[in-house]
Amino acid sequence: MKYSGWPDPGELVVGRIDEIEDFGVFVDLEEYQDKRGLIHISEVASGWIKNVRDHVREGQIVVCKVLDVDESSQQIDLSLKDVNDHQRSDKIQEWKNEQKADNWMGLAFGEDIEDEQYISIANELLAVHGSLYDGFKQAAIHGAEALEDTDLDDEEIESIVETARENVSVPYVNVTGYVDLENPSESGVDGIREALAAAEGNGDVPEEVELEVTYVGAPEYRIKVRAPDYKTAEAELEASADRAIAAVESRGGDGEYHRERRTDDE
Structure with a gap:
């Protein structure tokens, strides 16, 4: 959807060259509704210009700098040469x-x-x-x-x-969750250690995924996952928590997964 207003002086705008004349170039602004600007021949390129068509062509997409806007006369002055690569x-x-x-x-x-x-x-x-x-x-x-x-x-x-x-594709996303692990059974600390190893994947986490389990405060552990996309990260986070809970419960303990960190009075 295009903006209905006017660009501001100094703003960079995207335009499509609509008409080329000896004195300059008319450009339809792609981001603004029904707005057209003019690039004077002196603003097309640096130095002397013999033929404007040597520098631009009709239908070309260009990026211009807005030099001046006169709403009363519906005029937008643009520069092509003032925009660097x-x-x-x-x-x-x-x-x-x-x-x-x-x-x-x-x-x-x-x-x-x-x-x-x-x-x-x-x-x-x-x-x-x-x-x-x-x-x-x-x-x-x-x-x-x-x-x-x-x-x-x-x-x-x-x-x-x-x-x-x-x-939406993003380079990498990071998600965090928490798992509470308690083991009052005879397996005690060993059962917790096995649960943490299970949470870390026992070496079976996909290569493109980074997974880290850290101690927060008894009985809470933080699981951090970094992955190429949200769906993968969320799936690996939940899988990590599920593995930990299954492991501790198999040794007589209890586990619970939650997304937010517990406060001291919870």
Whole structure:
């Protein structure tokens, strides 16, 4: 979905070259609704320009810097030469990410989502995470917790988290859980040690997964999992806890899995 407002001077924008004239280039702004800018020939490239078409072509996607905006005359002045390669690459990636996020909004709330609802949800994600893409990315990693500071309702949060976890690829995610292990039976400490070894996988944890079990305070142990994606991390976390509980119970003890750390008075 495109913004209905105007870009700000100094902002980098993505545009598609629509028309080339001897005096400059007209560009349709891809991120703004019904907005068109002009790159004067002097802003196309550094140095003397004999033919504008030697530097740009119609239909080309470009990244421009906004020089000036005159809303009364519907004029946006742009520069192509003031954008370096690093800025261009970062902006194009940002634009592509937002296109992905726009698609995820459709998956989460339906392609026929009303503009008013779309804008309301988008504004909440923008306010907390800076972009739609980062909002979905954080939801994929941290779940509903990533959206706690928004005013989204429970149903909207659930839709975003579910869609994010099915579609967002993140380099690695980290999840944490806790398991309480007690063993008043004769096997005592040995039973606990066996349970911890089971939690660590006894060498059977997938190669791409990092799993660590640490002591918090009797009878609580922390399980940390680092994996390429959320589903794998969550599955390995629960499997680790299940192994520990099964092992300690087989030796006459008790085990309980929980996601939040216990407080002293619980």
